[in-house]
Amino acid sequence: MFKNNLAVISGLLQLESFQSENKHTQKILRNTQLRIQTMATVHEMFYQSSSFNNLRFENFVENMVEAIQAILTNQTNQITFEFDVEPLELNINQAVPCGLILNELITNAYKHAYPESGGEVEVSIETEGKKVTMGVEDNGIGLLERISIDEPMTLGFTLIKNLSKQLNAKILLDRQLGTNVSVQFTKEDKKGAGSSMGIS
Numbered sequence: 001m002f003k004n005n006l007a008v009i010s011g012l013l014q015l016e017s018f019q020s021e022n023k024h025t026q027k028i029l030r031n032t033q034l035r036i037q038t039m040a041t042v043h044e045m046f047y048q049s050s051s052f053n054n055l056r057f058e059n060f061v062e063n064m065v066e067a068i069q070a071i072l073t074n075q076t077n078q079i080t081f082e083f084d085v086e087p088l089e090l091n092i093n094q095a096v097p098c099g100l101i102l103n104e105l106i107t108n109a110y111k112h113a114y115p116e117s118g119g120e121v122e123v124s125i126e127t128e129g130k131k132v133t134m135g136v137e138d139n140g141i142g143l144l145e146r147i148s149i150d151e152p153m154t155l156g157f158t159l160i161k162n163l164s165k166q167l168n169a170k171i172l173l174d175r176q177l178g179t180n181v182s183v184q185f186t187k188e189d190k191k192g193a194g195s196s197m198g199i200s
Contacts, residue, residue, distance in 0.1 A: 031155075037064075042095050054089045055089065055092065060095070061083065061123060062083060064106070065081050072107075072111065084122065084125075086127050105181050106121065109121045114140045119139065122135075133182055139177050148173070
């Protein structure tokens with residue numbers, strides 16, 4: 001039922017976006033739709049697996065990218081994705097914040113890395129024991145110098161910072177060649193709700 005409700009909300013946001021003539025409003029609605037779609041996808045995959053402890057996160061990543069591409073079909077730039085994703089099972093309380101973080105990073109790269117041309121975005125997940133490193137990398141125009149993880153000035157990076165706290169994760173930002181953001185955390189069986197964005 002929960003995943004169905006999320007799907008309905010996502011659909012309503014899409015309809016509102018289509019009907020709005022204000023570009024800024026359209027952007028806000030699409031971004032919100034993507035975040036809700038990410039949570040819906042996570043829950044749907046858990047329901048399909050009949051377990052809240054073993055989401056195959058590598059499968060989720062490609063599903064999420066397909067959803068982002070479908071929603072942002074009016075982008076003029078042509079973005080291709082490369083995946084270097086190792087097998088990883090997460091429970092729901094880590095999968096939801098991980099999914100939302102990846103959604104923000106991938107959406108940001110999709111929309112801003114190559115504003116006037118096409119390009120490639122690489123999504124990676126590496127595991128070493130219980131240590132997990134997720135990364136999204138492009139060789140586009142790069143982030144503005146005023147944007148930082150420690151003092152985020154956008155909603156997207158504010159979400160990333162707050163969601164990373166739920167994972168006790170470390171965020172690394174490399175601006176040398178385009179933008180490379182990686183999130184490092186320890187896989188564990190976290191208890192309690194995992195879908196909160198942690199915004200106070």
